Amino acid sequence: KAGVTQTPRYLIKTRGQQVxxxxxxxxxxxxxxxYQQTPGQGLQFLxxxxxxxxxxxxxxxxxxxxxxxxNSRSEMNVSTLELGDSALYLCASSFSPEVKTQYFGPGTRxxxx
Amino acid sequence: GENVExxxxxxxxxxxxxxxxxxxxxxxxxxxxxxxxxELGKGPQLIIDIRSNVGEKKDQRIAVTLNKxxxxxxxxxxxxxxxxxAVYFCAALxxxxxxxxxxxxxxxxxxx
Numbered sequence: 001k002a003g004v005t006q007t008p009r010y011l012i013k014t015r016g017q018q019v020x021x022x023x024x025x026x027x028x029x030x031x032x033x034x035y036q037q038t039p040g041q042g043l044q045f046l047x048x049x050x051x052x053x054x055x056x057x058x059x060x061x062x063x064x065x066x067x068x069x070x071n072s073r074s075e076m077n078v079s080t081l082e083l084g085d086s087a088l089y090l091c092a093s094s095f096s097p098e099v100k101t102q103y104f105g106p107g108t109r110x111x112x113x
Numbered sequence: 114g115e116n117v118e119x120x121x122x123x124x125x126x127x128x129x130x131x132x133x134x135x136x137x138x139x140x141x142x143x144x145x146x147x148x149x150x151x152e153l154g155k156g157p158q159l160i161i162d163i164r165s166n167v168g169e170k171k172d173q174r175i176a177v178t179l180n181k182x183x184x185x186x187x188x189x190x191x192x193x194x195x196x197x198x199a200v201y202f203c204a205a206l207x208x209x210x211x212x213x214x215x216x217x218x219x220x221x222x223x224x225x
Contacts, residue, residue, distance in 0.1 A: 004156070006156075042202075042216070043202065043204075044215075045212035045214075055211070056209075056211035100147075100213070101159065101162060102147070102213065104158070104159075105156050107155075107156045
């Protein structure tokens with residue numbers, strides 16, 4: 001069974017731009033969570049989607065948003081990029097929100113200049 | 114707020130030795146505790162997890178122990194190998210059961 005896939009793997013943007021990252025969960029998994037990983041803050045929860053609905057949200061500004069499609073694929077968007085948004089963005093999938101076993105993708109490394 | 118502390122931040126062992134990483138959590142309602150291994154350039158890989166109704170779980174050279182009273186859990190790796198070198202993260206499910214709270218990570222180096 002294929003794992004979680006994320007595209008693109010690397011991105012370079014400039015301040016003020018926006019970016020969209022994509023995640024395809026493991027086949028059969030319907031819950032997708034997004035995390036931001038930085039050297040200073042570590043792994044921090046952004047939000048979780050299930051059945052095309054955001055179920056939970058972490059403590060991030062409204063510039064961070066996401067959505068989920070009917071095939072469970074998910075996208076996250078960051079608008080008005082700031083230097084501090086440079087990070088590894090990780091997507092994790094699980095069978096459902098009740099099943100907390102999460103499997104991570106390889107991440108998208110975003111560099112904001 | 115909810116917090117997971119992880120120690121040590123770095124750990125160096127000789128091949129064949131055992132390695133122990135410890136985590137403490139703040140929320141007594143947490144009931145799920147996974148451990149992840151992250152290699153350079155890769156996403157975290159789930160290596161073992163434990164739920165609050167179990168005190169210990171083993172999978173070959175890896176074991177996790179949980180002490181709910183003390184609110185701490187530990188990862189034990191026996192007979193370490195160079196390929197065990199990576200960053201290890203512990204996590205605990207938050208009180209609402211909606212998100213994992215991660216420790217800051219332990220960089221394990223196994224020298225041959």
